[in-house]
Amino acid sequence: MMEQLLRLVAEGGIHSYEDLAQHLLISQPLLEMMLEDLARLGYLRRVGDDCGERCLTCHSGGCVTMSPGQIWTLTSKGAQAAAHPGS
Amino acid sequence: MAANVKAPQEVTERAAAVLNGEVTLTVALAGQPNVGKSTVFNLLTGLSQHVGNWPGKTIEQKTGTYRHNGTTIHLVDLPGTYSLTANSPEEVIARNYIIQERPDVVVALVNAASLERNLYLVAELLALGARVVVGLNMVDVAADEGMHVEPPVLEAALGVPVVPMVAAKNQGIREMVETVDRLARGEIAYLPSVPEIRDDHRQVLAEIHALVADCVPEPYPSEWAALKLLEGDAEITAMMRDECLPPERWDQVHEILMAHEDAVLSVASGRYEWVGRMIRAAVTRPRAGQITLTERLDRWATHPLWGLGILAAILGLVFWLTFTVGAPLQDLLDTYVVGALTDAASAWLASAPAWLSGLVVDGVIGGAGTVITFLPILVIFFAVLAFLEDLGYMARAAYVMDRFMHLMGLHGKSFLPLFLGFGCSVPAVMGTRIIESHRARLLTILLAPLVPCAARMTVIVFVTPIFFGKAATLVAWGLIATTLAVLAVVGVLINKWVLKGERAAFIMELPLYHRPNARTIGIQVWQNSAAFLKKAGSLILIMSVIVWALSALPHGDIETSYLARIGQALSPIGALMGLDWKMLVALLTSFVAKENAIATMGILFGQGENGAGLDAALAGVLTPAAALAFLVVQMLFIPCVATVAVVKQETRSWGWTAFNVGLLLAISLVGGIVVYQLASAF
Numbered sequence: 001m002m003e004q005l006l007r008l009v010a011e012g013g014i015h016s017y018e019d020l021a022q023h024l025l026i027s028q029p030l031l032e033m034m035l036e037d038l039a040r041l042g043y044l045r046r047v048g049d050d051c052g053e054r055c056l057t058c059h060s061g062g063c064v065t066m067s068p069g070q071i072w073t074l075t076s077k078g079a080q081a082a083a084h085p086g087s
Numbered sequence: 088m089a090a091n092v093k094a095p096q097e098v099t100e101r102a103a104a105v106l107n108g109e110v111t112l113t114v115a116l117a118g119q120p121n122v123g124k125s126t127v128f129n130l131l132t133g134l135s136q137h138v139g140n141w142p143g144k145t146i147e148q149k150t151g152t153y154r155h156n157g158t159t160i161h162l163v164d165l166p167g168t169y170s171l172t173a174n175s176p177e178e179v180i181a182r183n184y185i186i187q188e189r190p191d192v193v194v195a196l197v198n199a200a201s202l203e204r205n206l207y208l209v210a211e212l213l214a215l216g217a218r219v220v221v222g223l224n225m226v227d228v229a230a231d232e233g234m235h236v237e238p239p240v241l242e243a244a245l246g247v248p249v250v251p252m253v254a255a256k257n258q259g260i261r262e263m264v265e266t267v268d269r270l271a272r273g274e275i276a277y278l279p280s281v282p283e284i285r286d287d288h289r290q291v292l293a294e295i296h297a298l299v300a301d302c303v304p305e306p307y308p309s310e311w312a313a314l315k316l317l318e319g320d321a322e323i324t325a326m327m328r329d330e331c332l333p334p335e336r337w338d339q340v341h342e343i344l345m346a347h348e349d350a351v352l353s354v355a356s357g358r359y360e361w362v363g364r365m366i367r368a369a370v371t372r373p374r375a376g377q378i379t380l381t382e383r384l385d386r387w388a389t390h391p392l393w394g395l396g397i398l399a400a401i402l403g404l405v406f407w408l409t410f411t412v413g414a415p416l417q418d419l420l421d422t423y424v425v426g427a428l429t430d431a432a433s434a435w436l437a438s439a440p441a442w443l444s445g446l447v448v449d450g451v452i453g454g455a456g457t458v459i460t461f462l463p464i465l466v467i468f469f470a471v472l473a474f475l476e477d478l479g480y481m482a483r484a485a486y487v488m489d490r491f492m493h494l495m496g497l498h499g500k501s502f503l504p505l506f507l508g509f510g511c512s513v514p515a516v517m518g519t520r521i522i523e524s525h526r527a528r529l530l531t532i533l534l535a536p537l538v539p540c541a542a543r544m545t546v547i548v549f550v551t552p553i554f555f556g557k558a559a560t561l562v563a564w565g566l567i568a569t570t571l572a573v574l575a576v577v578g579v580l581i582n583k584w585v586l587k588g589e590r591a592a593f594i595m596e597l598p599l600y601h602r603p604n605a606r607t608i609g610i611q612v613w614q615n616s617a618a619f620l621k622k623a624g625s626l627i628l629i630m631s632v633i634v635w636a637l638s639a640l641p642h643g644d645i646e647t648s649y650l651a652r653i654g655q656a657l658s659p660i661g662a663l664m665g666l667d668w669k670m671l672v673a674l675l676t677s678f679v680a681k682e683n684a685i686a687t688m689g690i691l692f693g694q695g696e697n698g699a700g701l702d703a704a705l706a707g708v709l710t711p712a713a714a715l716a717f718l719v720v721q722m723l724f725i726p727c728v729a730t731v732a733v734v735k736q737e738t739r740s741w742g743w744t745a746f747n748v749g750l751l752l753a754i755s756l757v758g759g760i761v762v763y764q765l766a767s768a769f
Contacts, residue, residue, distance in 0.1 A: 001363075002355055003353075015594050016594075029203040033207065040174070041351060041352075072594040
């Protein structure tokens with residue numbers, strides 16, 4: 001299931017939680033757990049974690065206003081796992 | 088995948104002893120933090136509690152006793168944990184206690200309203216071979232949220248007793264105690280459904296188990312230890328490698344593990360599939376209310392075509408609101424605050440040296456003071472954006488924009504940093520750190536300054552109403568669209584020639600739409616406005632003084648000043664865009680901070696011939712075609728110095744930094760000339 005999730009993400013583009021949960025036939029809370037677990041294992045990375053730090057050095061403060069919701073991206077390890085499942 | 092802590096015969100003997108009242112039962116209370124463990128523990132043990140620390144740790148250990156049916160039960164409150172994967176000291180304590188102390192029963196307290204997360208822990212407890220009773224707590228909260236959990240169905244699916252409870256109201260506690268007692272006495276059939284590792288790695292697990300089984304020390308279950316090795320559990324790996332396995336045996340295990348590094352995904356997938364099955368069997372989720380509203384709205388807001396239309400309309404609305412409400416306020420501030428301040432300072436400094444009067448009135452008030460009059464406009468701008476973000480719309484905007492950018496052939500992973508650029512180019516450039524490919528990252532850095540930042544938009548908001556009246560909203564919208572089109576064209580070319588169509592991916596949370604919170608919006612507006620005022624009071628103020636000094640030196644006449652010489656040297660280029668040297672200097676000073684363009688205009692054009700204000704002065708020296716060219720150049724011009732600094736920092740190359748500045752300079756000048764020539768022709 002986790003490799004299937006990585007493969008879906010690796011297909012490219014932007015995926016919402018809802019899209020992925022529907023594809024995997026699971027609930028969104030379960031999907032969120034899987035995302036956190038994949039991040040802990042180094043397959044995904046949460047984007048924008050250092051936003052607050054960046055804003056300290058940014059004069060405009062625009063970072064605060066323009067931060068969208070939670071965003072995840074594949075790491076190279078995740079991309080590799082998606083490309084070579086079952087290793 | 089299961090590993091029994093106690094052999095069946097041992098359990099039977101123990102149950103018999105319990106029936107005879109010969110032993111004290113040990114029950115462990117497991118669960119996530121804030122699931123109500125302490126409430127249950129306090130209800131059961133009352134005053135017979137002992138509080139200390141877990142051996143060798145600073146984590147609190149609570150134990151106590153209670154009696155039921157003549158049996159004394161020793162209750163141990165395990166630390167709150169989300170799993171038993173040894174990610175934290177709490178998890179290590181909880182699992183080591185279950186392995187080494189072998190409690191008769193483990194009560195897994197779960198939150199019925201958040202069952203997925205809680206069942207993952209149950210999956211790990213069952214894999215460990217613990218005899219589990221599930222305390223399904225907070226069923227009232229789940230019901231309030233519209234979730235329908237069926238305890239008998241969950242019990243049948245799990246194969247372990249499930250007791251619905253509301254611990255906070257002392258409901259279900261007695262039933263839980265009774266169930267624990269009956270399970271310990273062997274009166275309940277215990278046939279747990281244990282998560283299985285996925286088929287593709289089952290054989291691998293068997294191979295590892297065969298290699299380690301005879302070396303796993305008591306009381307660790309050997310199958311569980313093999314599973315943990317496959318999962319890459321640091322503690323078990325170190326124990327087996329350093330203390331248990333002969334070196335040659337470890338080498339064999341290690342070789343298998345290295346060949347199956349991603350086996351952890353199979354192990355975890357097995358648990359998630361197991362949790363998913365349980366949830367599908369026993370939980371019905373709400374399909375009404377907020378979720379349906381979000382889904383209904385998203386059919387439009389995230390639609391590839393309508394979503395873009397809605398985004399464009401919202402952007403237009405933001406500018407319309409800003410012009411309609413903010414511009415009159417800015418005029419009032421300009422007239423009654425800056426104007427009054429100018430008059431007061433002029434009167435107060437009437438007898439002071441001319442340079443001091445010029446510095447204060449023309450430099451400080453005319454420059455930084457003019458910029459501060461934009462505060463109402465920015466407050467509205469930031470408030471509307473914060474409102475949209477808190478409403479949950481900004482994530483949708485990102486979602487549809489990404490699709491749009493893919494249509495344009497842009498690299499998907501470049502989207503987020505570019506999106507951040509609407510606020511400020513600095514975080515946009517720094518945001519490119521999410522891109523692994525050095526080449527893709529470099530190119531995104533080069534594109535990021537093309538996204539119109541809030542400071543550039545400030546200049547648009549000021550200049551467009553002066554020249555375009557009621558069409559100002561349309562012109563502002565068109566300028567942003569043009570800038571994004573330029574960005575897209577450059578992106579398409581880069582994608583085609585350098586990235587070769589590579590497509591990366593994101594997962595984005597689209598939060599539920601909800602009523603925006605006034606306090607959240609207020610905090611964001613305050614933070615952004617404070618940052619703007621800080622900038623106006625430091626960087627812009629200093630630059631205003633420098634610009635004024637350059638405009639006054641060496642003879643006190645602006646037309647023969649150093650600034651004029653610089654501007655006049657650039658006049659041939661300005662002439663192609665209908666811009667005089669003062670407007671060119673305004674552009675040049677925007678290199679320090681984009682708002683400086685306005686501050687410089689404030690200094691160079693003063694209050695107009697009859698004190699009619701900067702807007703009137705500008706209207707007198709610029710044609711609409713030249714104003715449009717100025718705005719196009721300003722939108723595409725070289726980034727501010729802070730952005731250039733981070734471009735250098737992120738690219739670690741003066742060459743690429745210079746290329747970036749040069750590229751944007753060329754694009755902006757060509758854009759300005761083309762727009763002026765076309766606008767003049769019509």
